[in-house]
Amino acid sequence: MERLATLEDLPTEYVEALTAKNLVPLWPSLRDVLPPYTPKPRTQATAWKYQDIRPLLMQAGELTPIEKAERRVLVLANPGHTLDNMRATSIMYLGMQLLLPGEWAPSHRHVPNAVRLIVEGNGAYTSVDGEKCEMERGDLILTPSGMWHEHSHDGDSEVVWLDVLDLPLVYYSETSYVEEGEKVKGEHESNPKIYGPGLVATENFQRNDTIEYPILRYPWVDTKKSLESIAAGKDVDMVQVTYVNPETGQDAQKIIGFSAIMLRPNEVLRLPRRSCAIIFHIIEGDVVVDADDVRHELIASDTSCAPCFANITLTNQNDTPAFIFVADESPFQKKLGLYSERPRTDV
Ligand code: 1HN
Numbered sequence: 001m002e003r004l005a006t007l008e009d010l011p012t013e014y015v016e017a018l019t020a021k022n023l024v025p026l027w028p029s030l031r032d033v034l035p036p037y038t039p040k041p042r043t044q045a046t047a048w049k050y051q052d053i054r055p056l057l058m059q060a061g062e063l064t065p066i067e068k069a070e071r072r073v074l075v076l077a078n079p080g081h082t083l084d085n086m087r088a089t090s091i092m093y094l095g096m097q098l099l100l101p102g103e104w105a106p107s108h109r110h111v112p113n114a115v116r117l118i119v120e121g122n123g124a125y126t127s128v129d130g131e132k133c134e135m136e137r138g139d140l141i142l143t144p145s146g147m148w149h150e151h152s153h154d155g156d157s158e159v160v161w162l163d164v165l166d167l168p169l170v171y172y173s174e175t176s177y178v179e180e181g182e183k184v185k186g187e188h189e190s191n192p193k194i195y196g197p198g199l200v201a202t203e204n205f206q207r208n209d210t211i212e213y214p215i216l217r218y219p220w221v222d223t224k225k226s227l228e229s230i231a232a233g234k235d236v237d238m239v240q241v242t243y244v245n246p247e248t249g250q251d252a253q254k255i256i257g258f259s260a261i262m263l264r265p266n267e268v269l270r271l272p273r274r275s276c277a278i279i280f281h282i283i284e285g286d287v288v289v290d291a292d293d294v295r296h297e298l299i300a301s302d303t304s305c306a307p308c309f310a311n312i313t314l315t316n317q318n319d320t321p322a323f324i325f326v327a328d329e330s331p332f333q334k335k336l337g338l339y340s341e342r343p344r345t346d347v
Contacts, residue, residue, distance in 0.1 A: 123155010285322025
């Protein structure tokens with residue numbers, strides 16, 4: 001491809017005349033915004049170790065009362081996007097949130113979609129539009145765009161969870177805002193409105209009515225059981241389940257996709273090269289994540305990310321299975337026609 005002229009090739013007075021009229025020449029930046037053949041991601045393969053996060057998060061618990069934080073979170077920032085941009089990838093935000101016994105993170109709702117993956121502790125729950133979702137380690141709880149949510153804690157140990165939001169995308173598109181809820185600590189029902197074992201409260205049932213978010217809590221015990229039964233069945237290349245909306249068969253949320261992978265004992269899993277960045281969070285076991293030439297050795301509760309089109313290999317060196325929670329940008333990219341796959345370049 002032809003090298004194009006730079007800003008320095010232009011007379012200073014000409015560039016100043018453009019600037020004065022809010023005009024910019026395209027050609028000096030054209031190769032940056034359209035790099036040849038492959039995107040140039042800012043996202044860097046990065047790992048955040050729970051043993052580094054935990055003591056600092058507990059210190060935040062001492063330094064900042066919940067009333068002064070609303071959400072007591074340490075953001076997992078990707079240095080490739082600089083730390084003040086709160087991005088793990090171009091469109092995914094990650095944070096570790098701490099709620100102490102007796103604390104309450106007040107009700108609000110906002111445009112970004114969020115999920116929580118519970119990392120540690122017992123006795124806390126999130127209420128989503130009034131439905132009480134208990135938090136147990138490994139559970140996935142959805143708080144989709146526009147739904148009221150608050151976190152409460154009746155137990156006696158610290159509770160920590162991983163937040164995954166599409167905040168960077170929503171913020172960039174200038175559609176991000178929040179509304180504050182009632183300043184009362186509410187009573188919440190624990191019965192799911194819709195999905196138990198295929199039953200629905202008749203008063204909530206309207207024939208042909210598609211429920212946008214029929215499941216708000218995906219318990220880890222069920223996810224793990226599904227993975228184990230896939231692994232026990234016929235030989236498959238990859239033991240993975242996707243969190244879906246059972247009403248539609250589509251992804252559980254609209255922008256970020258969520259799934260879980262089981263690595264069988266000593267399994268080496270080579271993932272397809274894809275146009276979307278990806279996040280891994282270890283629920284159980286030890287996993288070596290190779291993304292091109294960057295290697296991260298992860299243990300339970302560690303989190304990492306890899307950029308688009310990386311050659312990613314997941315390795316379980318143990319004789320016991322490992323379980324990984326995965327978030328990726330594929331629903332967003334597929335809806336907008338941006339998604340693609342390519343052959344690996346490390347074969
Ligand atoms: C939010 O609402 C929560 O509700 C957590 O727990 C993290 C990060 C950015 C914007 C909103 C929560 C968040 C957030």
